[in-house]
Amino acid sequence: MISPLRSLLAPADVAAFVAAAYGREVTGATLLRTLVNDVYRVETTHGPLVFKLYRHGRPVTDVAWEARLASHLHDRGVPVVRAVPRRDGDPAGTLTAPEGERACLLWEWAPGALPGAAIDDATATGFGRTVAEFHAAADAGAPPPPRARDDAPLDELRAVLTPADRELLDVLAAALPDRIAGAGLDRGICHGDVSLDNVHLDDDRLVLYDLDRTAEDYRAADLTGVATTPWWPAFLAGYRAVRPFGAADLAALPWLTVRDLIANLHFHLVDKPTFRGTDSIGEGWAERELSALRAAAGRLLA
Incomplete structure (x- = not known):
């Protein structure tokens, strides 16, 4: 008996799954990354989304918490992407793969672009503030x-x-x-x-x-x-402007x-x-x- 360790879905199959499970008008999908998890960019008539297929063995309850946390943080002003709900209203779901059930989430596409390796002090300070805001919001009644x-x-x-x-x-x-x-x-x-x-x-x-x-x-x-x-001092200053770091x-x-x-x-x-x-x-x-x-x-x- 063959026991697959992991499988890789064809982008066309991901597009069909997202269309059916999430009720989206999907025009295509592209594999962005495969390592521990598989990440696809999904094109829809309302803009791109990100489909994340978690490794087999990752509990769907963990993934559901991830989605709830993102929503909690967003509601408290933290700039973070949120999970997109399925047809049934629950963002977390599973997909049957050869190795077994795999949890999945459909995420918003983060606006903007990667800042690149070279960032200035103003960006580093903002980064520090954002991470501190994440921590502060998580302390404020997060699941x-x-x-x-x-x-x-x-x-x-x-x-x-x-x-x-x-x-x-x-x-x-x-x-x-x-x-x-x-x-x-x-x-x-x-x-x-x-x-x-x-x-x-x-x-x-x-x-x-x-x-x-x-x-x-x-x-x-x-x-x-x-x-x-090199931008650690600016990052730390931004972090400390929001919450202590002793x-x-x-x-x-x-x-x-x-x-x-x-x-x-x-x-x-x-x-x-x-x-x-x-x-x-x-x-x-x-x-x-x-x-x-x-x-x-x-x-x-x-």
Whole structure:
């Protein structure tokens, strides 16, 4: 008996599914990205939308919460895309694939465009304000999250590392709990992937999207991706104009970055090869994360 690991839908089938399930006049669909989830741009007579087909095993209840959270944030003035309801009024649904049921959502298309790698201080300040507004609105009666962030299983990662990197991982992992869990950090609903890849610049505002990794976590964790950029001071100033970000949060940032590097390594060395093949390790992502982890260890353990 064959057990498919994952399937990939033809764009024409996605177009037909969206037309039937959402009652939209669809004129075409294009595959934008396939990795953990599959993302399609769907053309309709009223403009483009985004169809996101989540991996098999992602609970539809989690996806439904993602849609409810987006609506909650939008209603409180946070610039974020919302899920589009199905014919029955519920935004979350499922699609039967060869590997089993897969949850899906149809999202609004974020207006504007990616800001690009080079942004000015004004844009960075606005980005910081937007992330802080996200956190503040999430604190104001958002639906309780179904999950907290999970740490990557260390045993699986240790098995694919060299002895030297394995030892480094063990030392850092042993130090992490005291540096993070015991630091009294601000905690709540986080976006989970704050980067220029998940925001569109629309005139003078930044529109957030891709809430796939949203979960309960340390709020400082949402800032690790921008903390190492040249525009970090402007971003932090914008964030602090809306809500506090204290000394404990700042001190934890390098250790939260280590936690992210460990999670990324697990994805590139353990998870991704199962559905992209071991050739994916040669893409260079894992080596970059390992280099960053070694450099972080040199600074933090000195």
